[in-house]
Amino acid sequence: MDKEVGYTVIAENDESQWQDQTGAVYHFPKRYLGMLTPGTRVVYYKGRIKDKQYAVKRLSDQPHYFGIATIGQVYQDKSSSKGDHFALIENYQIFKTAVLAKTDAGYYETIPENRQSNYWRDGVRAISQQDYDAIIAAAQFAPVNTPATPRVQPDNETDEESLVSGVEGQMRMKYVPFYERNPKLKEQAKQIHGTTCCICDFNFGEFYGEYGEGFIHIHHLVPISEGEGQEKTVNPATDLVPVCPNCHSIIHRKKNRTLSIAEMKAMIAAQRR
Ligand SMILES: [Zn+2]
């Protein structure tokens, strides 16, 4: 049985409690679960600008659409007491210029009769395929691999590449650019697994307070072999884990051998006995 593809507009706030990473992760309240199932096509939307300092990060000050994507796996946000969820975002494509929500002919989104007064208040809005197609038709897509695609900020706070070993030198070369090219995967892994070391339970936020909050290395369980486009096959849920820099250093200490998580845990347990 074919499942019908859904179409949804997802609003992104300039200032978010969740620090969503555009094109990587989207957080939302539980009530929108039914609208954001895996495979749903989404259009990114921003409302009218509230704080001018964000003008440089937006395609327009007016309410507008700025990109499309597909909803990937959806997870419950363990750090939320309200049952919030987040979705992994796949195939993000940013527009070259803003598609304004309102044109001379009216709005792209068909507003139901009974929702006239409060329609725009919802951050997630199901739309018809017709409305979706109309927005797409008005959009010009930025070339893939422009710096803006995706707009995930690379995590330049770590010297992680110095910690990634490989079986041989050649492999190492393949490794180095991995996270630089894939801040999206790193962000998704942090959202899914949290930021506590999966080996020794160290958490930077707990130890250092706010300054350390959210800091963690991401270790790749299965070494990437070679070739372009390999990152597409990396599943952040099963292939990536959070590790503290201490544990990460030991995992990769020997160039010819990468320790497993189980081996690391066994080593620590042996010391504590
Ligand atoms: Zn650790």
Ligand SMILES: [Zn+2]
């Ligand atoms: Zn690693």
